[in-house]
Amino acid sequence: MYTLYEFATSGNCYKLRLTMSLLGIEYSRKQIDITKGESRTPEFLRINPNGRVPVLETPDHRYLPESNAALWYLAMGSKLMPDDKFEQAQAMQWMCFEQYSHEPFIATSRYWMHVLNQADEYQAQLMEKRPKGYEALDVMEKHLSRHNFFVGSQLSVADIALYAYTHVAHEGGFDLSAYSAIKKWFERIEQTNHYISIDQ
Amino acid sequence: MYTLYEFATSGNCYKLRLTMSLLGIEYSRKQIDITKGESRTPEFLRINPNGRVPVLETPDHRYLPESNAALWYLAMGSKLMPDDKFEQAQAMQWMCFEQYSHEPFIATSRYWMHVLNQADEYQAQLMEKRPKGYEALDVMEKHLSRHNFFVGSQLSVADIALYAYTHVAHEGGFDLSAYSAIKKWFERIEQTNHYISIDQ
DSSP: OEEEEEOTTOHHHHHHHHHHHHHTOOEEEEEOOGGGTTTSSHHHHHHOTTOOSOEEEOTTSOEEESHHHHHHHHHTTSTTSOSSHHHHHHHHHHHHHIIIIIHHHHHHHHIIIIISOOTTTTHHHHHHHHHHHHHHHHHHHHHHTTOSSSSTTSOOHHHHHHHHHHTTGGGGTOOOTTOHHHHHHHHHHHTSTTOOOTTO | OEEEEEOTTOHHHHHHHHHHHHHTOOEEEEEOOGGGTTTSSHHHHHHOTTOOSOEEEOTTSOEEESHHHHHHHHHTTSTTSOSSHHHHHHHHHHHHHIIIIIHHHHHHHHIIIIISOOTTTTHHHHHHHHHHHHHHHHHHHHHHTTOSSSSTTSOOHHHHHHHHHHTTGGGGTOOOTTOHHHHHHHHHHHTSTTOOOTTO
């Protein structure tokens, strides 16, 4: 059985729970409280020298850090991975976009506001992150105004990677009311069989 | 033939030139001067709505943004892509590490100092980036002190992704003199047949 080392409210960790639910993969969960430094202990650094969650432990006890790499591994050969090689590369393109142009702004804002509950303390940093977060949302809205999903015509790893923090962007102070294509895409994902929410 | 839309001195663009050289893939180059806003023109935004280089245009005129996604696409099925699925996921893990924990600190510092030549103007930001850049180098050094390459026993996409900005980290103010394992890994890469340097 797989083991997920996670901080449950993290969108990066939720990506893997959602994927395993959609694919019917069983796993156990180990909580690592990043606010208490539990991802930087000598013991955890042996699992992931980069000191971050999630880490996926495979049934044969190999460790895979980085949410999008673990998501990719779980989805290989499944309905969540496009068959076509160019579409696989497009899925990876959107996952790179998520990690570089989306997560550092939207997820980080949510972490300060929602996880640490320190919006006042981080006010200056939040204001700095906001325009780039909206830029990422604009890129997504533009794509989703012409497509039902990010790659091809069905749900894939790219949608899961981007959904994780976008659907809770309001917890980082982002107003999604004008993003109608994004909101319709939320509904399509949430209607999928075996969908689970971030608090499950 | 492939076309590479690039800003030549960018490590992200060099990843693709190095890969195509190692694999014997022919391509033409189109220069996009990001310091003059050429990646944000309406014409370029049609190619990549996220307004960044590189973009790889395939022989059948499809566009693939994001350096690591294009690198992955070029390498699929080649000697630069591990055969084993877990090792493929490990390669992706290191590429995610590069984009999230390495590039925003080391490449950004190099951009301010070496490309814009504005070390004084960006002094405060450079000081902020430095510790996290060294953290990434420490993670690499630790891995390379026990392994010749990042995944398996031979050069892969993971090494190319990480080599691109690490070997020019000194241009971003990082002192690599204490990183002996990283320097030996540079030599292994530079001795590979059909290796080209970043200024080629």
